[in-house]
Amino acid sequence: MGEDMTTIVERKAQLQARLAELQGRLKNIADELDNPANPDWDDLAIEREGDEVLEGLGLSGQHEIRQIDAALARIEAGEYGICTRCGAEIAEPRLVLMPETPFCQSCAGAVA
Known part of the structure; x- marks a missing residue:
């Protein structure tokens, strides 16, 4: 049980570090x-494209933050x-790659 607890503590720290990185x-x-937008039309078009990319990254980051928050809640509930x-x-190798995952390999395939 001590080894499992260390793993959970390590996972929690890993998830919290990733959460802080995403929030930053x-x-x-x-x-x-x-x-503010650049008044030059050519520059404005480039900035708008960049803004769309940034918004996409922001949405992706928000989704990952929700997944991490849910994983931290499962840790607190003893359900991680x-x-x-x-x-x-959930298989250990899967948790190593995706510590925030709520699904085993089989269910992840079924959800996708």
């Missing part, structure tokens, strides 16, 4: 999007590493 990145994106769909244990 989203703040930078918001700051960039808040900058258990598939939220079928209740099976």
Whole structure:
């Protein structure tokens, strides 16, 4: 049990570090999007394309933040590493690659 607890503590720290990184990145994106537009039409078109990319990154980051928050809640509830769909244990290699995943390999394939 001690080894499992260390793994959970490590996973929690990993998730919290990624959460802080994403929150910082989203703040930078918001700051960039808040900058006033360039009055030059050519530059304005380029800036709008850049804004669309930044907005896409922001939405992706917000989605990942929600996944991480949910994973941290599962850790607190003692349900981390258990598939939220079928209740099976999520394989360790899958958790190493995607510590925020709520699904085992089988259920992830079925959801996708």
